Amino acid sequence: MAMHAPSPSPASSSSFLRSAGRILPGLGLCAGISAIAFALEHLEAFAAGRAWLEALVLAILIGTAIRTVWTPSDRWRPGIAFSAKMVLEIAIVLLGASLNMAMIVAAGPALLVGIAVVVSIALAGSFMLGRALGLPKRMAVLIACGNSICGNSAIAAVAPVIGADGKDVAASIAFTAVLGVLVVLGLPLLVPILSLSETQYGVLAGLTVYAVPQVLAATAPVAAASVQIGTLVKLVRVLMLGPVVLALSVLGHRLRDDTDAGNAKPASRRLAVNKLVPWFIIAFLGMAALRSHGLIPEVALAPIAKTATVLTIISMAALGLGVDIRVVARAGGRVTAAVTLSLIALTVVSLGLIRLLGIA
Secondary structure, three states: OOOOOOOOOHHHHHHHHHHHHHHHHHHHHHHHHHHHHHHHHHHHHHHHOOOOOOHHHHHHHHHHHHHHHOOOOOOOHHHHHHHHHHHHHHHHHHHHHHOOHHHHHOOOHHHHHHHHHHHHHHHHHHHHHHHHOOOOHHHHHHHHHHHHHHOHHHHHHHHHHHOOOHHHHHHHHHHHHHHHHHHHHHHHHHHHHHOOOHHHHHHHHHHHOOOHHHHHHHHOOOOHHHHHHHHHHHHHHHHOHHHHHHHHHHHOHHHHHOOOOOOOOOOOOOOOHHHHOOHHHHHHHHHHHHHHOOOOOHHHHHHHHHHHHHHHHHHHHHHHHOOOHHHHHHHHHHHHHHHHHHHHHHHHHHHHHHHHHOOO
16 A cells, blocks of 8 residues: 655644735735835935934834824734744844954954953943842833843843833833944044054954944044954954853743832742743854854855844834834833943943953
8 A cells, every 4th residue: 555645734734824825915014124224324325425324223213203192903913923033043144254253363352351350240230230220120121132242133032031021121222222332433533632642542342332233333533443442342342242142041040030010920949941942042153053063054054144134124123113203202211221321331341351361
C-alpha cells in the first residue's frame, strides 16, 4: 500500500488565512506610517542638509498624532499588536548582525573596561534617579538603558524583555529623541569651554550621544579624528546592549510580573527558560557570534541592517498608535527631568574617564 504524506487540512489553512487576514490591516497601516516617516526624513535631509528627526522618531510622532484623533477599532488592533511585538523582536535579532567583536577587541583593554564601567555607573545612577523622581520601575529602566547605551535602539530592545507597555516606550523614546537632537547641537560647544582635544572630544561624543548617526553629526564639525574615535567608542558602547538585555532577561522577571503600583503578582518558584531568556535575545546573541566569526557574508550585512531599521520603524509606528498622548503628557515633567539629569551625570562620568585614562 502506497504511503502518502499528510497534506495540510482545510481547517488549518483556513485558520492561517484568518490569522493573516486579521493582521494585515494593522500591519499595513504601520507600514504606511513608516513610509511617510521615511519620506519626511529624506525631505528634511534635502531641505536642511541633514535629517534632524530620524524616521524612527517620526513614525512614533505620526502614530501618536493619529491615535490622538482616532482610536483603532478591532479591525486594526491585531496587526498593530503584531507589529509592536513580533516585528520588533525580529528586528532585534537582525540587529545582532551589526556587532563585531573583533573591532571591539582591537580598541584596547583600558578603554574597553572604561566604557563598560561608565555604562554600568550610568545605568545604576540613571535608574536610581528615575525612581527618586517617582517614575515607575519599567520607565526608569527604559530611560536608564536609553541614556546609558544607545538611545532608541536600547529602549526598543529592552522594552519586550521587561514587559514595558507602549506608552512607556513611546514616552521614553520621544523625550530621548528630543534631547538627542539638543546634544548633537550643543556638545561641540564643550570643545572650547573645556579645552578638549580632537581625541578627547571624540571619546566624549561616543560615550554620551545616543545614536551612531548622531555621533557623526556631533563630531563632523570638529575634526575627522573626532569622527573616527567617536564612532569606535559608540560601537563599543552599543555592544553593551547584549549583556545588559541578557542580564535583564535573566534577572528582571520581577519587572515583568510586578505591577508598577507595587502590587506584586505571585511569582512561580519555577520559571520556564523561555520566560527568563526570550527567544529573540538568544537569537540576537547568536547573530552577533556569527558576525564575529565571519559567518555572515559582508555583502549581506547592509541589507540585514536596512531590514532591521525598517522593521524597527514599523514597530515604532505601532507603538505610537497605542499611545494616548494625555498619558504621555502626565509623565512629561518627571521623564524630562530624569532624562536630562541622567545625561548630565553621564557626561560628567565620561569626562572623568577621559581624565583618568590620560587620553590626550
